[in-house]
Amino acid sequence: MSHQSISSIAFVGLGAMGAPMAENLVRKQFRVTGFDMREAAREALVAAGGHAAASAKEAAEGAEALLLMVVNAAQARAVLFEAGALAALAPGATVILMATCPPGEAEAIAAEVTKTGRHFIDAPVSGGVNGARNATLTIMVGAPAESFARAKPVLDALGDKVFHVGEKAGQGATVKTVNQLLCGVHIAVAAEALSLAEKAGIDGRLLFEIMGGSAASSWMLRDRGPRMHEPDPAVASAVDIFVKDLGIVLDAGRAAKTALPLAAAAHQMFLSASGLGHGGRDDSQVVRAYRALNAKPANDA
Amino acid sequence: MSHQSISSIAFVGLGAMGAPMAENLVRKQFRVTGFDMREAAREALVAAGGHAAASAKEAAEGAEALLLMVVNAAQARAVLFEAGALAALAPGATVILMATCPPGEAEAIAAEVTKTGRHFIDAPVSGGVNGARNATLTIMVGAPAESFARAKPVLDALGDKVFHVGEKAGQGATVKTVNQLLCGVHIAVAAEALSLAEKAGIDGRLLFEIMGGSAASSWMLRDRGPRMHEPDPAVASAVDIFVKDLGIVLDAGRAAKTALPLAAAAHQMFLSASGLGHGGRDDSQVVRAYRALNAKPANDA
Numbered sequence: 001m002s003h004q005s006i007s008s009i010a011f012v013g014l015g016a017m018g019a020p021m022a023e024n025l026v027r028k029q030f031r032v033t034g035f036d037m038r039e040a041a042r043e044a045l046v047a048a049g050g051h052a053a054a055s056a057k058e059a060a061e062g063a064e065a066l067l068l069m070v071v072n073a074a075q076a077r078a079v080l081f082e083a084g085a086l087a088a089l090a091p092g093a094t095v096i097l098m099a100t101c102p103p104g105e106a107e108a109i110a111a112e113v114t115k116t117g118r119h120f121i122d123a124p125v126s127g128g129v130n131g132a133r134n135a136t137l138t139i140m141v142g143a144p145a146e147s148f149a150r151a152k153p154v155l156d157a158l159g160d161k162v163f164h165v166g167e168k169a170g171q172g173a174t175v176k177t178v179n180q181l182l183c184g185v186h187i188a189v190a191a192e193a194l195s196l197a198e199k200a201g202i203d204g205r206l207l208f209e210i211m212g213g214s215a216a217s218s219w220m221l222r223d224r225g226p227r228m229h230e231p232d233p234a235v236a237s238a239v240d241i242f243v244k245d246l247g248i249v250l251d252a253g254r255a256a257k258t259a260l261p262l263a264a265a266a267h268q269m270f271l272s273a274s275g276l277g278h279g280g281r282d283d284s285q286v287v288r289a290y291r292a293l294n295a296k297p298a299n300d301a
Numbered sequence: 302m303s304h305q306s307i308s309s310i311a312f313v314g315l316g317a318m319g320a321p322m323a324e325n326l327v328r329k330q331f332r333v334t335g336f337d338m339r340e341a342a343r344e345a346l347v348a349a350g351g352h353a354a355a356s357a358k359e360a361a362e363g364a365e366a367l368l369l370m371v372v373n374a375a376q377a378r379a380v381l382f383e384a385g386a387l388a389a390l391a392p393g394a395t396v397i398l399m400a401t402c403p404p405g406e407a408e409a410i411a412a413e414v415t416k417t418g419r420h421f422i423d424a425p426v427s428g429g430v431n432g433a434r435n436a437t438l439t440i441m442v443g444a445p446a447e448s449f450a451r452a453k454p455v456l457d458a459l460g461d462k463v464f465h466v467g468e469k470a471g472q473g474a475t476v477k478t479v480n481q482l483l484c485g486v487h488i489a490v491a492a493e494a495l496s497l498a499e500k501a502g503i504d505g506r507l508l509f510e511i512m513g514g515s516a517a518s519s520w521m522l523r524d525r526g527p528r529m530h531e532p533d534p535a536v537a538s539a540v541d542i543f544v545k546d547l548g549i550v551l552d553a554g555r556a557a558k559t560a561l562p563l564a565a566a567a568h569q570m571f572l573s574a575s576g577l578g579h580g581g582r583d584d585s586q587v588v589r590a591y592r593a594l595n596a597k598p599a600n601d602a
Binding site for chain 1: 404427428429439441462464466467469471472475476478479480481482483484486487489490491493494496497498500501502503504507508510511512514515516517518519520521522524550553554557558559560561562563564565566567569570594595
């Protein structure tokens with residue numbers, strides 16, 4: 001079985017990321033059977049040439065692979081172990097977990113999957129909805145080389161930057177965790193920089209124009225910086241996503257006994273923004289926590 | 302005088318940055334008279350078509366502009382007020398301070414210069430030695446519009462990204478300070494990310510390859526990241542420069558009563574690297590402070 005290529009895929013979690021990913025697999029001639037709680041999501045997959053199932057277990061029935069693009073590790077566990085999708089898969093099938101999970105969770109789920117004789121691929125992604133649509137995701141894979149080779153054609157249909165970062169489940173999740181550490185700190189420090197400049201009467205738009213073209217630039221500064229000047233920008237990704245993801249970063253640091261002073265400080269700023277009532281706003285609005293800390297003096301001060 | 306264009310320039314501080322900057326002014330047909338403590342630096346300027354003086358005061362004698370590319374604000378004060386360069390300048394001349402100084406210092410020096418009837422341009426740079434050589438520096442100017450217009454041809458000969466960030470001296474220094482805040486935090490967080498990944502057995506070179514092509518990227522991660530894997534890389538800029546520059550950032554934050562939690566945490570890491578004896582090493586070696594904090598467990602642990 002392990003040398004046979006994967007042709008039938010159960011896909012669970014047809015959200016903003018999952019839906020275009022499942023459609024990319026259909027386009028690449030995989031037989032995709034999808035499940036999502038929302039009927040509209042199932043219908044959209046069928047319209048795109050896929051198949052729909054009434055439950056995760058039904059989708060997994062006899063499939064050679066199960067791709068999980070759910071919200072978190074708890075949902076992955078529910079699908080695999082409680083809803084019975086794992087047991088429904090073909091013997092020797094491959095479980096591909098692409099949700100962002102704590103490294104320890106990915107490792108624990110892997111242990112339960114592999115003891116049934118199935119393969120497990122820890123394969124979180126970055127690149128957002130655009131990457132999902134254009135099949136240009138970055139995919140960070142922790143898995144034994146043989147399992148990775150088996151899953152590679154599936155991953156290549158979803159992303160153009162597929163990296164095998166280690167032989168162990170949890171190592172893909174670690175790289176994704178590190179990715180979020182960098183992204184979260186880069187957003188927060190852009191807001192911190194803006195905060196200092198505004199206090200000195202510098203125009204924030206000009207500041208980011210200068211910084212975006214210098215050694216001080218980051219991808220996040222160029223992307224999120226302009227949105228820090230809008231009172232309520234469209235939500236690309238919410239403040240509460242970084243409350244969660246930097247939480248995962250710090251949990252991974254605790255588990256590995258690794259001090260992460262910058263990630264810890266950035267987490268406090270996202271927590272504050274959320275606590276101030278802005279958790280659902282675009283993550284650029286972490287700047288509101290800095291404005292709360294560093295308000296300009298009142299005119300009568 | 303203020304509508305007459307600047308043709309004669311006294312240039313003090315012919316170091317790694319100053320020497321190529323002075324030569325660029327010569328190339329653009331300014332009459333440049335340079336001073337530096339080191340005779341070899343003076344001779345190099347003469348060989349490039351400039352003139353040399355035996356003191357800062359002699360260089361400034363009757364000049365229409367004095368450009369200061371010294372190490373810090375204390376040296377700028379010594380040249381202007383103690384060595385007598387300010388008084389030697391033509392009436393209505395322009396002092397252009399391009400060294401990295403605390404915003405409050407730039408403001409205080411400006412007050413003393415302008416009360417003699419001369420112009421003051423607070424104009425720190427970024428772009429390093431390559432930018433100085435190729436006249437591609439970023440120049441951040443805080444000065445009244447009239448003074449800025451007068452100095453602009455001189456600045457255009459040195460950089461291709463000349464920004465007028467505000468009417469007040471100290472605002473250029475603030476933008477440079479913010480630039481250093483971002484650069485310092487971006488270097489430190491790259492080291493922090495590496496530290497977490499290495500603990501999980503991830504190859505650091507692969508990690509930076511992945512991060513450098515994702516939303517987690519920064520200019521500093523791409524530039525300094527690879528050097529974090531070298532035991533003792535050539536020094537592009539030293540750890541102690543960021544000990545100083547993040548110190549200036551935090552002093553500016555204190556003066557403006559502005560909380561800068563990420564800059565403060567990053568400063569601690571550069572301080573630690575310096576205290577461990579690595580202050581003279583390349584600033585990528587802030588990673589040594591993280592390795593001291595987060596050493597991998599011994600094999601017998």
